[in-house]
Amino acid sequence: MIEARGLEKRYGDRVAVHDLSFTARPGTVTGFLGPNGAGKSTTMRMILGLDRPTRGEVRVNGRRYRDAVAPMHEVGVMLEARAVHTGRTAAKHLLALAQTHGISRRRVDEVIEMVGLTEVARRRAGGFSLGMGQRLGIASALLGDPATLILDEPVNGLDPEGIRWIRSLLRDLAAEGRTVFLSSHLMSEMAMTATNLVIVGRGRLIAETTVDEVIAGASPAAVHVRTPASARLREVLAGTGVTVTATAADTLEVTGRTCAEIGQAALASGVVLHELIPRQVSLEDAFMNLTHDAVEYGTPLALAGAPRSEASA
C-alpha cells in the first residue's frame, strides 16, 4: 500500500512534483504513467526517502518508509537498473544488500535463480548487458520478500521474452496480495501489465483511474464507411449527436453511431455498403488526449516513441 498526500518537490524554482496525491492498493498492479520529465522518478525517490518532499508526505504500508523496521521486507525497489557497483559480482551485490537485514544466502541464491542470472552471478556487474542489469535490479527488489514493489520502467532494455516474463511475474506478485507500483511512459505497456493507473504530467496528477476506464474512454471513435450512395447515407444518418464527414467521394467518417446502427440504417434505406470499419482510438491516443496539455517538452510523437529511459536526473 502506497499513499501519497499532497506531495511536492521543488528544486530551486523548478517544481518537479506538485500537490500529488494517489493510492496504490495491495493486490493490484498500479501503473504510474506519464511522459518523460513528468516527475515519476522524483515521486518514486520521495516514496523511498531518497529525496525529501518539500511538502506533503507519503506512507508505505501505513507508515513512513524510513520508520520501517525491515525496509526490504516492506518495499522492494528497482529505481534504475544501474544502482550497482560495476566492480562487484552480481552475487556479492545481492549478498551485501541481503546482509543488512539478515536475509539468508539461500534466499540470495533463490532470487538469482528466479531472475535467471545463475550463470553470470559470479561475474562483475559492470559487464552486464542492459537486460541482465535489469534482471539484477529485479532480483534485489525481490530479496526481502516485500509487501510492496516499486519499479521504475522495469521493461526497459529487456528482450521480448524478458518482457513477457516480467509481466507475468508482476501479475503473480499482485495476485499474492502485494502492492505493485511501476512507472512507464508507454500506455500500451501499461495496458499489458497494470490494472490501475496513476497518470501524471508536469508533476501534477492528471487522473487516477483504471486501464479499463481509459480503454472505454478511448472508444467513442469514428466508423469508416464506403458506399456508392454516400449522399443518401448522409441523409439517413443525420440526427443529433451524429457527425458525418465525407473523406472522399465514396467514403464517410461517422461518429456518434455504432457499426451496427449504421448497418441497420443502410439496410432500411436500401443503401449498399462496401466497407464498414470501426476506427478504434489507440491507447496511446487516449493517453495523449489525457496528457495533451501536460507535455513538458518534446513533440507528442516523443511520448509514444521508442522505449527509452526516462531522463534519470
Add this chain to the structure above:
Amino acid sequence: MTTQTTRMTGSTQAPALSDASSIASPGRRHGRSRGSGRTAVRITQWRVMRSEWIKLTSLRSTLWTLAAALAFMVLLGLVLSRVTANDWSHYSPEDRATFDATATSLSGMYLAQLAIGVLGVLVISGEYATGMIRASLGVVPRRLPVLWAKLVTFAAASLAVMVVADLIAFTAGQAMLSSRHIDVSLSDPGVLRAVLGAALFVTGIGVIGLALGAILRNTPAAIGVLFGVLLVLPQIVSALPRSLARIGDYLPSASGDALMQVTDSSGVPSPAHGLIVLAVYLAVTIAAAAVLLVRRDA
C-alpha cells in the same frame, strides 16, 4: 555477451517463469518474522557492518590499494634504512644525534597514506559514481548506519593491514640498520608507540578520505582535496614567514610526524599533540559527512 544473454534467456527462462510465484512467497506475506527458529528479518547496526564488510572485500580496488600500502611501507622502509646504513660513516655528529631509527624504517608511511587515503575515498565515492549509493541508502533509509558501518569496517581493515605492514617494515629496517649498530628494539621507550602510531595515522588519513568522499560525493574531487591537504598545504605553510610557520603543526600531516617520532627533534610537536590534531580532523570531517548524508537528497 549477446550469445550469453540469448543463452540465458533461452534456457533458464521457462523455469524462472513457472517458479516465480512459488519461490517469491512460500506463505510468508506481510509477516514481520519469518518462520520459527529464524532470526527476524530486520536492520541492525551489526548486520549493516557485515554488509559493508562484504562490499569492502568484494572489490578489487580494495585489494590493490591495501597491497600498495603494504608494499610502499615495507619497500621504502627497507631501501631508506639500507641507504642510511651505507652512508652512516658520512653523517655529521648533529645528523647522528637527531637520527631516528624507528622513523627511518617507517618512511613508507608517506606513500602508504596516499594509497589508504584513496581507498577511504573510494569506499563511498565509488558508490556515488556507480549509483550503488541509492541501493545502499534505499535498503537502509535511516542512512547513518551505513556511514558508521563504512567507517568501522574500513578503519578495521586499514588498521590491521597497516599494523602488520609497520611491524614488517620496522623489523626489516632495523635489520638493515643493525650492521652499523644504530638499530632500536620494539621494547625501547617510545618505539612501539611510534610503530602503532604510524598505523593509526595512516588509517586516520583514510578515514578523513572516506569522510571527504561522503561530503564531496565525487572521487577526483575528494582525492584532490585530500592530497592537497597532505602534500601541497605543508609546502605552502613552510614557505610562510617564521611567525606563521607554527600553523604547520596543526596540519594533518604534522600529526603523522609527531606520532612516529622517537628521537626528539625541535621541529616536530609531541605525540600527544599529534594525536589531538588527528582526532580533531576526524571529528570535524566525520560530523560534516554525517550531517550532509542525512540532510541531502541521495
